[in-house]
Amino acid sequence: KQEVTQIPAALSVPEGENLVLNCSFTDSAIYNLQWFRQDPGKGLTSLLLIQSSQREQTSGRLNASLDKSSGRSTLYIAASQPGDSATYLCAAGGSQGNLIFGKGTKLSVKP
Amino acid sequence: GAGVSQSPSNKVTEKGKDVELRCDPISGHTALYWYRQSLGQGLEFLIYFQGNSAPDKSGLPSDRFSAERTGGSVSTLTIQRTQQEDSAVYLCASSSQPTPYGYTFGSGTRLTVV
Numbered sequence: 001k002q003e004v005t006q007i008p009a010a011l012s013v014p015e016g017e018n019l020v021l022n023c024s025f026t027d028s029a030i031y032n033l034q035w036f037r038q039d040p041g042k043g044l045t046s047l048l049l050i051q052s053s054q055r056e057q058t059s060g061r062l063n064a065s066l067d068k069s070s071g072r073s074t075l076y077i078a079a080s081q082p083g084d085s086a087t088y089l090c091a092a093g094g095s096q097g098n099l100i101f102g103k104g105t106k107l108s109v110k111p
Numbered sequence: 112g113a114g115v116s117q118s119p120s121n122k123v124t125e126k127g128k129d130v131e132l133r134c135d136p137i138s139g140h141t142a143l144y145w146y147r148q149s150l151g152q153g154l155e156f157l158i159y160f161q162g163n164s165a166p167d168k169s170g171l172p173s174d175r176f177s178a179e180r181t182g183g184s185v186s187t188l189t190i191q192r193t194q195q196e197d198s199a200v201y202l203c204a205s206s207s208q209p210t211p212y213g214y215t216f217g218s219g220t221r222l223t224v225v
Contacts (some may be wrong), residue, residue: 003151038170039186041114043202044216047176089154096159099214102151108204 002027004092006102013080014110021105023090028068032093035064035075036084038104044089048075074097080109113137115217117203123223132188132220136205143186144206144214145178149199157201159174160186193224 003026013019023033031090032051036044048057048064050073056065059071064078087106116135124130137154141157142212153213156170175193180186190197200221206213 032213036216043218044204044214046213049213075162091154097161098144098156098167099146100156100158101154101156103144 002030002092002094002100002104004090004100006088006105008091008105009103010106010108011052012108015080017078017081017083018078018082018111019080019107021045021077021088021090021091021104021107025071025092025100027070027071027092029094030068030092031095031097033066033073034075034091034093034099035062035073036089036091038089039086047088078108082109082111085109115203115205115215116213117201117217117220118219120218121221123225126195126224127192128153129189130193130222131192132190132201132222134186134188134203134205134217136184136203137215138184140205140207140215141183144179145186145205145206146202147199147202148202148219154202157188177192181197190222195224198222198224 005024007022033048034049050066052055061078066073087104089104090102118133141162144161148156150155158178159167177189178188200219202219204216206214
């Protein structure tokens with residue numbers, strides 16, 4: 001049974017810092033790995049999706065990497081801004097399309 | 112539509128009542144998923160529809176929960192005889208197949224059972 005763990009559970013940084021969010025999964029037989037952002041009271045916004053054959057994806061200040069063999073993914077946020085404050089969720093996708101989510105990392109970027 | 116639409120956005124119901132939650136996926140998306148997010152918990156998979164195939168119901172927590180998808184489009188999640196532990200945000204997502212494009216989630220229905 002796939003289990004996804006995110007560390008840390010919460011993170012507070014000053015504006016401008018570069019930061020890394022960690023995600024680990026127990027079953028390396030994943031179809032893809034997806035990172036989402038969730039703002040309070042809102043749904044999820046897809047940030048980056050990495051297919052199992054890929055090593056990383058980049059979008060603006062965000063970079064996500066995937067190491068299937070070690071069961072790990074990281075989300076790198078460069079030059080953090082207060083608007084980046086949200087909960088970041090990692091999800092491992094199986095071949096049937098179902099996602100198994102971690103519990104998220106709550107990020108607070110202080111001005 | 113432009114996005115995944117869920118209704119109602121908020122629902123307060125008395126314990127023991129039945130509720131229906133609606134999801135209208137993106138037009139043309141063949142896959143539809145329901146997830147539940149309880150306070151302080153991660154997202155929990157409930158059920159998955161793919162085209163005309165039999166749905167994957169493996170995540171439904173009890174037989175009080177059921178879902179249907181009519182005409183391969185709109186889906187309804189029904190919870191019978193609601194309990195306080197059913198209080199959560201119920202999220203719907205849709206995706207195209209194959210899934211290189213990821214998921215689009217709706218804003219969810221916040222269900223409160225009193």
